[in-house]
Each structure stands twice: as C-alpha cells, then as structure tokens.
Amino acid sequence: MTFSTIDWLILLAYLGFTVAAGLCAKRYVENLSGYMVAGRRVGLSLGVATFAATELGTITFMYFSELGYVTGFSCFIIGILAMLAYMFVGRTGFIIERLRSLEVMTIPEYYEMRYSRSVRLLGGIILFLGGVLNMGIFLKFDGIFLSEVMGFGPNALAVIMVIMIIVVVLYTVLGGMFSVVVTDYLQFVVLSIGVLVALIAVLVNVDLTSIGNAVMGQYGESGVNPLVNPRFGWMFIVWILISNVAAGALWQPGTSKALASENPKVAKKVFFYTSLTFAGRAMIPMFIGVAALAYLGPNESPTAAMPKLLRIVTPRGFLGLLVAGMLAASMSTYSAYLLAWSSVITRDVIACFRAKDFDERTTIRITRIFAILIGAFLLIFGLWYQIPDTAFQYLFITGAMYTAGALGCVAAGIYWRKANIVGAYAALIMGAIAPAGFLLLEKSAESLPAWLAFITDVNVSGLLSFVLAGAGMYFGSIFTQKAFPPSMKLVGGTVE
Amino acid sequence: MNFGVVVWLLIFALSAAIFFIVAAVVAVKGLGDLRTLLRHSKRNDGPLP
Numbered sequence: 001m002t003f004s005t006i007d008w009l010i011l012l013a014y015l016g017f018t019v020a021a022g023l024c025a026k027r028y029v030e031n032l033s034g035y036m037v038a039g040r041r042v043g044l045s046l047g048v049a050t051f052a053a054t055e056l057g058t059i060t061f062m063y064f065s066e067l068g069y070v071t072g073f074s075c076f077i078i079g080i081l082a083m084l085a086y087m088f089v090g091r092t093g094f095i096i097e098r099l100r101s102l103e104v105m106t107i108p109e110y111y112e113m114r115y116s117r118s119v120r121l122l123g124g125i126i127l128f129l130g131g132v133l134n135m136g137i138f139l140k141f142d143g144i145f146l147s148e149v150m151g152f153g154p155n156a157l158a159v160i161m162v163i164m165i166i167v168v169v170l171y172t173v174l175g176g177m178f179s180v181v182v183t184d185y186l187q188f189v190v191l192s193i194g195v196l197v198a199l200i201a202v203l204v205n206v207d208l209t210s211i212g213n214a215v216m217g218q219y220g221e222s223g224v225n226p227l228v229n230p231r232f233g234w235m236f237i238v239w240i241l242i243s244n245v246a247a248g249a250l251w252q253p254g255t256s257k258a259l260a261s262e263n264p265k266v267a268k269k270v271f272f273y274t275s276l277t278f279a280g281r282a283m284i285p286m287f288i289g290v291a292a293l294a295y296l297g298p299n300e301s302p303t304a305a306m307p308k309l310l311r312i313v314t315p316r317g318f319l320g321l322l323v324a325g326m327l328a329a330s331m332s333t334y335s336a337y338l339l340a341w342s343s344v345i346t347r348d349v350i351a352c353f354r355a356k357d358f359d360e361r362t363t364i365r366i367t368r369i370f371a372i373l374i375g376a377f378l379l380i381f382g383l384w385y386q387i388p389d390t391a392f393q394y395l396f397i398t399g400a401m402y403t404a405g406a407l408g409c410v411a412a413g414i415y416w417r418k419a420n421i422v423g424a425y426a427a428l429i430m431g432a433i434a435p436a437g438f439l440l441l442e443k444s445a446e447s448l449p450a451w452l453a454f455i456t457d458v459n460v461s462g463l464l465s466f467v468l469a470g471a472g473m474y475f476g477s478i479f480t481q482k483a484f485p486p487s488m489k490l491v492g493g494t495v496e
Numbered sequence: 497m498n499f500g501v502v503v504w505l506l507i508f509a510l511s512a513a514i515f516f517i518v519a520a521v522v523a524v525k526g527l528g529d530l531r532t533l534l535r536h537s538k539r540n541d542g543p544l545p
Contacts, residue, residue: 046529049522073504079511181533185526192519199512212501224500273518280515283508 003150007320014190014324018331019167021182042181042260047270050184050332051257052277056191057333058326061285062141063391065306068289070390071231072215072223078240078392079282083275085244090272093264095249098414100264106340107250107406108348114413114487115424117352122425123409124348126432127252130402131341132374133439134395138337139165139382141303141391142330148307149323162379164327165334169375172335173368181260183335187328194325197318198310199284205313206291214294231390232459239463243396246403246466250410252340253333303391334378342370393458397435404465405431408473416477420486423477431469434461 042050067075089096104110108127112120143161146152215223222229226237248271249255258267285306292305300308314322346366351357358366408427412419438461441448445456454460477486 043529043532045522045525046533048518049526052519052522073501076504076507080507083511182530185530188519188526189523192516192523196516208505209497212497212505215501216498221500224498224504273522277515277518279507279511280513283511284515287508287512 003152003319003323004316006317007323010317010320011324011327015167015327018183018186018328019170021186024182042257042266043262044266044269044273046181046185047257047261047266048273048277049188050181050260050336051254051270051274052281053184053188053191053329053332054253054257054336055274055278055333056281056329057138058142058145058330059138059333059391059395060281061288061306061326061329062145062303063395064282064285065289065292066302066390067392068286069293069300069302069305071229072219072290072293073286074219074222074224074226074229074232075286076283077226077232077237079279079286081237081241082244082282083278085241086248086271086275086278088245089248090268090270090275093268094245095410095414096255096258096267096271097264099255099410100258100261100267103259105256105259106344106347107252107255107410108344110410110413111424112352114419115409115421119409119421119424119428120348121352122428123406124344124352126405126428127402128341128345128349130398130400130432130435131252131337131344132377133381133401134398135337135341135374136378136381136385137391137394138330138334139378140385142326143382144303145307145326146323148304149311149319149326151311158383164331165375165378168331168334169338169372172338173371184332187332190328191325191332194322194328195284197322197325198288198314201314201318201322202288202291202309206295206309211291211294215290218293218298235463236459239459239466240396242407242466243400243403243462246407247399250403250406251399252344253336256336256340256343338371338374339367341374342367345370393462397438397458397462400462400465401432401435403431404435404469405429405472407431407466408469412473412477418477418481418486419473420477420480420484422480422484423473423475426472426476427469428472430472431465434464434468437461 064075064078067078088094099107099110102110102113104113106124108120108124111123139161142164143158146161219229226232227234247254258270261267261270288309289302289306292300292309295309295312296305310322311319346363347357350366351363357363405428408431409419409424412423412427434455437455438458441452442456442458445453448456
C-alpha cells in the first residue's frame, strides 16, 4: 500500500487538532508549578494516559521491533522485566512517594535538599548529558519509520521530521506540562488505536505457525530462551531489571508524571496501573518485528523491517491512522522529554551557578530557550551519529550514565542514614564511568588491550555502572562519616 | 509448534489484551480527569509568565 489522499487527510487533521489543543493549554499556565508539573493536579486515569504515552514513542516501536527481528521471542523477557520493575515501584512507592511528598520538580532538587547544591549541579549535568544523548537517536529512528511506512525518500521525510520537531517544540515551549498532559491524553487515545490497527493488520496477514517456524528456523533455541541467546543471558536480565527500577523511579520524563500527580498515593497508583501496560508496550512491537522476520525473510535491515511490513499489510485509510498514531506517540514522548531536559538544565545546572534561584518568569524563559536548543540538537545528532549495537542497548546504556548514580544517591539518601556528600559524589561519578567508557571506546574495540575489552560489552558496562555506583555510595560514605557527617534533615523523607 | 513458541505467544496475547483493556479504561476515565484538571486550573488570559 502507498500513502493515499485519505491517509494524508487523516494525518493532517490529526496534526492540526493536536497543535490547536496544545496551544490552547497554554492558557492554564499560571506559575512555575503550573508550567513544570501542571500544578500537581493530575488525576489517576489522566496520569496513566500521560505516563504511558510518554513511555511509548515511535522510537519504542522501532527498537523493540528491531530486537524482535534479531532475537525472536527471547526478547519478550524485557517486557516482563519492565512490568515487574514498574509494578514494584508502584506497589511500594519506592523513591517516588518520597519525592512527591517533598514536592520537588526535578530529581536533582533532591540532591540539594539531602546533600548540597554542588551535588545537585553535578547530578544535573550528568542527568542532562545522559538524557539528551539518550534522546539524540529518536529523530533518526522516527525518520526511518516514516520513510518506510509512507514510501517517501529519506530527504522528504527529513523535512517532515523538521516540521514535527518544530510543532512539538512550539507547544511544549508555550504550554509546558499543561500542554504535555493535554496532548499526551489525545495522543494516548490515537496511538492506542494506531497500535491496534497495526496489530490486527499483521495478524490477518501473517499466520502464527509461520512466525513460530521462522523463529525456530532462524534462531533455534536462542529464539525462545533468553538465557541461551548470545545477546542476553543472566547479566543482561539482572541489568535490565535493576535499570527498569531505577528508570521507573528516577527517569525525569516519567517520574515527572508522578511529581505532577494530585498526591503521593495517586503517584503510586499511576505507576502501578501504567506498569500493567508495560509488557504489552514491549511485546506488541517485538511481535511485529518477529512477524516481519517470517513475512519478509531474514535479509532485511532489522531497523526497517517492521515499518516495511506495516506498509505492505495495512489497508488504505488505516495507514493514515497508523502514521497519525505513531506521530502521536512520538510527539508525546518528545514533548515530555524536551520539557524534562530543559527543566533540568535550567533549574539544576544554570541556576546552581548562582547563589539564589532565578525568579519564576526567568526560569520559564530559560527553560523555553533550552527546549528550542535541544530540538535543534536532535536534528543534528540524529543525522550524524551511528549507534553501536542495537538501539535498545544504546538507550539503556546512555540512561545508565545517569540512573546508576541517581539510584545510589536518591535511594541511599532516602533509606540509609549514613549516606553523605562524599558517597553522593562517588556514586554519581562512578555510575557514569562504565557507560561513558562504553560509548567512547566501543568504536575502537579492536585496538583496546585485552584487560579493557570487557568495557565494550554493553551488558557488562550496564550492570557495572550500578555496581560501581552502589560501591561508590557505600564506601564513600562509610569511610568519611567523621569528616563529612551525613545531613539528617531529610532522612525518612520529612524535614526534621 | 515448539513449546517455547506457544508459551511466548500465550504471554504475548495476555500482555496485549491487558494493554488494550487499560488503554480503553484510561481513555474513558482520563477524559473526566482532564476536564477536572482544566476546570480547577486558573485560566491565564493575560501575558504568559
């Protein structure tokens, strides 16, 4: 199928409606809290919709389907691990309940409350770098998706992506979290319909027996057993489970949805109910990737196989709905991420160089400028950078640069009385070393000495980041208790 | 079909069903939340902060 007039009409109508809704929401921004966390008035169902929409972009579809194509069913374990991790955070309120009680707007704010302003600065820098690098490949993968599904050349689609990022930047910059929440809701509805359309089209055209046979024929036992698949194994499973707990509790775009909730109890419920969607969020695109293996054969580009299959099997008219759904998914993710990272650079980095915080008007103005700059960065980085390994592993390793140290700092800060400023510095720095080492050295793996070769294994680097961050917090704090006695003012989450 | 394939297909079917059920419930109830959020938020018709 090719993109027909009716597909274009559906797509343009949807884009126009979303932009109008996002721009209307700017009327409700009354102050900084309104801009950053929607005045902390987001209810349960809306919270679940906006959280799920943030966590499901076209990039999510692309990296999960890529994994399905290259590993068969064994990657489905990732969906189960994500569901369990977010369920744990939702049931126990691990970290998020305390952060919501303290009414912080960004995670590094907690560093200043518990440790010092300089820890907040370091944490803010690492979070910003890890977050923006993580987001850097989104646009490229969205471009690949659109070029395959709509049947255009990459040049035309680069123009479409430029238009899309301009639209998202526009309503995020003007409306802040109100626009994000309002458009996320609309986008969640549209993307759910788009995902349903895609899944039905695939199930109608590719039978389950041929999918099973393709996986067994191509990958054998490693296609159904993640423990024997060379890309996965125990180390990968442990890393992804810990990483999902850390990301659930501490990844600014997602956690900000908990911080925007009506109260800590609602924040926990938002996480719990959203966790129920996480297995499906991963397995639906993975399944379509596996179906692409069965339908197109093993010689396609793993990244382009899923959109190519969807273009072939999706009926006219529904293709427009599908692309609208995927654009909805992307825009909701972009807007939440843009707001999150521009908030962090403004409040946790630039403001930390001053003795006093900026006033609200200046904070919002600087946040808007950085949202625009990050949008420009996405265009440049996405076109230039070649990712190592699979997109999934790139996203988790760049995420680990921040989440490993943050988990050490915040979890220890909340639940361990002996956590001190030295431990916080050590956790943040040591947590970032292994992922940074991987990103810097992976491209020259062959020239590395044998003793350093382990750093180019993405699973080893990922797990090592959490081990080093934990060790940094523990030993850094234990050995310096007398010289740097821990602050007791936030132990237990309450100001004493 | 291989036993492992059947198990994963069943898990997939269950996960997809839960995803769409939660999506449907949230889509309906979220609209109410959205109305409440906007009703209780002060409109700012003047210049933006």
